[in-house]
Amino acid sequence: MTATREAIALPLVFLTVALFGGLRITEGVALLPPPLFALVLAVLLLGLLVRCGALAPERLVHTSRSMLANLNGLVVMLAAFLASAQAFNVATPESGAPRVLFNLVFLILLANTIAASSDRVRVLRSLLVIFGSAFIVKFIVLSALSHPAEGVVTRALQVLFEGVTLGSITQDVFHPATGYIAFGTLTLYLFGLVLLPAADTGRLRPAATYTTMLDPTRDAKKLEG
């Protein structure tokens, strides 16, 4: 990993995610710090990234590196932690039953992925699906259910829906810009995860090693040789 990527690109990417992850635009602008549960999920996520080899802490902080390089590495890890917490913050609904449900699902998905001992690529794909699905549900589905309806029939159905769910599903309505910013923030976060220094291939999980063993192109080259 180059010094530019470690010292400039990664901190700026993750700090930008930390900044915009809490941005909510309604009538005014609010910057929401991550809730406590998002911090817990961020710790789990970093643990998962280390376990699958997507993040190699020893390539960021190590006794063989200079003090300045170690400081850069520490900044990257702290920024990645804050960005992870804010990524969960932006992907989680703001209130009611959906908020509780999302937090529970995030916890179960992360625990399951850790237990499955997946490799780097699979974990990154899994995170793309997790955050992508959460974004769609929060900013498209729940937003549509919460947005004030225009027609009389639609409004009546919406009132009925609110009554049936005791108002626990509908959310605060945000300015449309919030959704676009959230999309950009989550994309930037996933891009940042791809840029993180990965562990050596030798450290990868058995599943990856098995895949490597069955690599047909390598076998074909061997045969040719």
Added chain:
Amino acid sequence: MRDGTVRGIGLALAVGYATFIAWLYVQQPQSAAEVTGGFSASVGSYRIDPQAFDDGVQFFGRDQFAAARTAFERADPARQDARTQFYIAYSYYRQGWGRFYQDDELFARGLEAVNRAMARAPGGRIRVDDPGLQMRSGEELKAELEAGLRRDPSDFNPARILSRRK
């Protein structure tokens, strides 16, 4: 460029950016003017527009509260000046005050403004020596606004119609 230089620049950039983000989360600015104004205030170089402020005080004295607030907002676009915010809060109080009931929405906005004024004032203490005001400190104004927003049996006291606007 040398490796060490890149790392040094990167560290400085990251620390500066992180400090800026932390400052934004604490200050919660609502506009770009508030961001720049907040920075100016933090280094002590923020100044309000005195002409707009005087206009605001004149409108306020003539009970033209909406016009007064427009002038005050122009004078202090970054909402960093305690005295201007105090006047804005006072304008909400006077506009929302009624002999039979108080306008809760205006009082709530007044409370927000007086809280902002007290947060900006040195030591949280604000005092405005204007003979046209019956309440000259942030504490008095805040207590009056909070009392107006509170629901209690005194709201049904018929003697309240004899009370006077401050």
